Amino acid sequence: MRRALALTAATAVATLPLALAGPATAAESDDASVVVVHAVPDLTVDVYGSADEEYTADEALLTDFEPGTVTDPVSLPGGTYNLAVFPAGDDPSGDPAIEATGVEVPGGANISVAAHLDEGGTPTLTPFVNDVEPTAAGEGRLVVRHTAAAPAVDVLAGGDPVFTGLTNPNEEQADLPAGTVSAAVALEGTTDPVIGPADVDVAEGAATIVYAWGSAEDENLALAVQTIDGLHSSPSGVPSGTAALPADTTPVLLGGIALLAAVAALGMGARARSRA
Known part of the structure; x- marks a missing residue:
């Protein structure tokens, strides 16, 4: 089962696109700004990241990562990372439930990675490239x-x-x-x-x-x-009141990143183990 889960993670890493389309790259920065959204119910995990395949407790990227949690932005230099995901509290010196090695993280991206359920209830991963173009004053x-x-x-x-x-x-x-x-x-x-x-x-x-x-x-x-924050086009006051939504909207272009693909893959594995 573990080999099958690792294959799932590796496949997710290989197939996620790295196209950062639209106005979503961070301005003049070599670091990627990454936020992770945990939206898989009933699954708490620890996520480790390292340049090596041996993980220690002080290399935890996320611990006791609970459903409904949105992390603070993490600034990561562009480069190659190895990732491992363990059920919360498990010893990282053991075998991870899911691991992904050689994950390429492009610099300068502003991305939210959501681990969530698809329409049919299967855990999946969706990377959203965030629109950080300035807003109009007010x-x-x-x-x-x-x-x-x-x-x-x-x-x-x-x-x-x-x-x-x-x-x-x-x-x-x-x-x-x-x-x-x-x-x-x-x-x-x-x-x-x-x-x-x-x-x-x-x-x-x-x-x-x-x-x-x-x-x-x-x-x-x-x-x-x-x-x-930080999308101001120019200094201005903040008007008070209730905003009305316009009828015409434009969806943000979706891009991709392989970082933390293992989070969603763990959700798939955990459900598979619970049904075994």
């Missing part, structure tokens, strides 16, 4: 990402659909006047919320990224929020 960016085991959804504001037909693992975005959006998620074509409503703060000069995650069948759908 505006912020709202991004909604569908990473839940659920069919297509509509995103509602004030009870009205504003993003419609959003499918896993896609996203929609809009630049809005800074303020508060009362948002909810409903199955496509309906207005009965399956998540929310919840107030989402759209900050001036920042990207607020909302992940819908969990499983509709297991009735554990939830939201996770990531914020990227």
Whole structure:
């Protein structure tokens, strides 16, 4: 089973694209800015990274990494990494549940890597390249990402659909006047919320990224929020009030990175072991 899981991780590493399309590269930096979003329910892990294949406790990238957690950005120099993933608390001197060696990390990228369930409930990995282009003065960016085991959804504001037909693992975005959006998620074509409503703060000069995650069948759908600051185009005041979502939106181009492919692969392996 372990060899099969390692093959799964290696395959994920080999097949993830490294195209960093669109306006998503970090400005004039050799380091990659990486955020990891854990959206696989009921799975807590430790993630190790090293230039060597021997892992020690002080080389943990993430420990007790729980579902619903969004990490702080990690700045990693471009280069080659070896990764190992263990069930939380396991001795890293033993055999990892999943490992991936020779992972190439491109410099200068701003990326969110979401380990989540696909529409059918299978753990998977989706890398999102973050749009870090400046926002207009007084505006912020709202991004909604569908990473839940659920069919297509509509995103509602004030009870009205504003993003419609959003499918896993896609996203929609809009630049809005800074303020508060009362948002909810409903199955496509309906207005009965399956998540929310919840107030989402759209900050001036920042990207607020909302992940819908969990499983509709297991009735554990939830939201996770990531914020990227520093998108100011010029100094300005922050207007108060409630932002209204425009009807026209443009999805962010998806890119890829192999870093932490093992996180999603572990989710697949853990479920396979639990069913064995």
